[in-house]
Amino acid sequence: MKITLKDVAELAGVSRSAVSRTFTEGASVSDKTRQKVEQAAHQLGYHPNALASGLSTGRTKLIGLISNNFHNPIFLEVFDRFTRGLQEYGFRPLIVNLTDETDPAQSIRLLRQYSVDGVVVASSTLPPSFVQAFHDAGLPVVHAFGRVVSDPDFHVIGIDNVDCGRLAARALVERGYRRIGFLGGPRFATSTQDRLVGFLEVAASLSEVSATQSFAEAYSFDAGRAEMLRLIRQETCLAEAYFCGDDILSIGAMSALESEGVAVPGEVGIIGLNDMEMARWHNIDLTTIHQPIGEIIMTTVELIVEILSTETCPPSVRLFPCPLVERGTLRPSQAISRSA
Amino acid sequence: MKITLKDVAELAGVSRSAVSRTFTEGASVSDKTRQKVEQAAHQLGYHPNALASGLSTGRTKLIGLISNNFHNPIFLEVFDRFTRGLQEYGFRPLIVNLTDETDPAQSIRLLRQYSVDGVVVASSTLPPSFVQAFHDAGLPVVHAFGRVVSDPDFHVIGIDNVDCGRLAARALVERGYRRIGFLGGPRFATSTQDRLVGFLEVAASLSEVSATQSFAEAYSFDAGRAEMLRLIRQETCLAEAYFCGDDILSIGAMSALESEGVAVPGEVGIIGLNDMEMARWHNIDLTTIHQPIGEIIMTTVELIVEILSTETCPPSVRLFPCPLVERGTLRPSQAISRSA
DNA sequence: GCCATTGTTGCAACCGATTGCAAAAACTCT
């Protein structure tokens, strides 16, 4: 049932080494031998065993993908792109679903056991120290959606969250909102912290603007809805507009506003972040900041592949710009209209 | 850097076999030896190499997951459950994203190369013949969300789609709809075909009921919206209510109805299938048929694990019941109310 | 104290590839 090197070698009348060499890039085999081998391999339906090959070369063409976002719809795109991207380069993903535990040790052990060639951490909520642990364990690692730290030991690909916070605040101010609110994801998430910094920075720089802040327990619909309900019921008065941690949170918040009879954008404006597919759905129509997820993942895949083929590759940071996408959950801009 | 059996054996002062045996279930080692080995292993931070182990035993604890639904939000749940479930049993998923190609040969080759122990095909659109190919290739396979065929060669876990079609039709009729429409997923999808059969069966059995049918190009928002727009514009008159292929299709269709100013459920009723998380969102509030995805995946994982531990296990079919979930996209039932 | 029985141990072969090395074959070039 199983066809091995040996079978092919025997049929082709050559040594096992010869067969191995015809299947490895850049090895020295004569055309004659190659022909015989290929013909025999084809006839037998032979394909090299990745495990055995991985054992002897130390390279498995497996890439670990670590994430904890499995409930956020943006993960669909992350995942689709990631698997397709790797497939194109002949790599396979080995997935680690972090669920609760945030101790990297266990994941490292697991990925080590399968001798993955590299690791991608795809999460905007895990701290750099988590990613660092993989680097320290000797695994090449890229942090997609990661936080920018000065002089990191690993590659980071993502967006400038502080700047997104600024952009959101400016967008609200430009549209005439004065009491603006930050409704972030979980406090511990680096993306939340960074976006808040940028948001407050802009607010603080404008004397007529006041900002409030609050945090949902997760980047999820339910958490967004719950937190907005709390605000509606507890706050003496709501902000005029909210920058929500991400789109799914925004949708949850909008759901709360709607149930409580608060009109969007009539009474309260909402701006999200991510621009996931749903944001443009007619019955959602969310004004948001576009995060180029596809490009981020593509670049991540390209980078990890490159790292593996070159000896050394100094840690890089690659940030993508995030444009504002105007839809229907903020009142129109009051800035002077520019001529086309 | 890498700790191997040999290192542990030397430190513990025993043979390599002894070390191997302490790490394999049910092997014969004395307590004394086990202690020494465990102590040494702990001290060195040793963990067995899954590849090497896989090579010699032929079992890798890798399970292939094949799917082509990466754009449907229900996949989030499928994926989350699947990875978590496998993790619990000490297995790892190896993902194959089918994108376009529906030729099983390539996937088989790939999964063979990594010597996966078993395969799960998670898709309601792939034909039994696709799954059969894996079985024929000697890979234990479970088809989750698969079509029921009499006397299959492989295990099927899912729902009775024909029956769901009946349930949907009856639900519409009970609520007083007489001209009912089937707005299915792609024609080639077995789930679409089966649901249509059940739907038409009920319609045909009632002289006062007439049914129409049409098909979206995919189980997706865009396809649902496009097809419903087509219906609105081309049909001489719309049906009074539609059974949509699944929730995401329903949401697309509702978006189309809303943009064209057709009220739901005032003028047209909608019933979906899946009961995905979004269906209960306040601004969607979709009446739908609940597909117990969590249970299906859990059972699938349990089953594949069981298959691998028992010698033979005759192909089984396990179907889960699908209750109707009443929400806001159908007019209330006109059936005589039953006393509680 | 001896034999039978059961439980442990280590040796060595094996899983299916890769690869350094030296021998053999195929080329150059006089």
Place this chain on the structure above:
DNA sequence: AGAGTTTTTGCAATCGGTTGCAACAATGGC
């Protein structure tokens, strides 16, 4: 044709485990 190069080839060791087998130790029964 023969010496000198360059390519191609096969041997054998290796990657990190597992496992059948035979040798050995421990246990119990008498």
